[in-house]
Amino acid sequence: MALLGFSGLPLFLVLCFGHCLCDFPLQSDKIALGKCPGNQVEGIAWPYWLAGHVGTHALAVALISGNAWLGLAEFLAHGLIDWCKCRGLYNLGTDQALHLGCKGLWVLLG
DSSP, rough: OOOOSSOOHHHHHHHHHHHHHHTTTOOOOHHHTTTTEEEEEEEHHHHHHHHHHHHHHHHHHHHHHHHHHHHHHHHHHHEEEEHHHTTTOOHHHHHHHHHHHHHHHHHHHH
């Protein structure tokens, strides 16, 4: 059971809300640009921007689900998905669908 007492569909919805919070208001333009391979914003190389961004998602998943392993899974999955989007392998819609699909998987695994 999740730390906040949610499970099933309610847990999925809260995870999706956490995702929206981390991916939009908490992701500045600097982060959005800096996290892409080859970019350097304010002298900081892209891996640091990407790690910081996916770290917020990992923390949200771990806190909401009460499961640090799901937080680690989110860190890895979110990083890979964003890296692929930055490389032009798919668009924002596909990126968001993959992220939300991961939230569904975390509910099933949690």
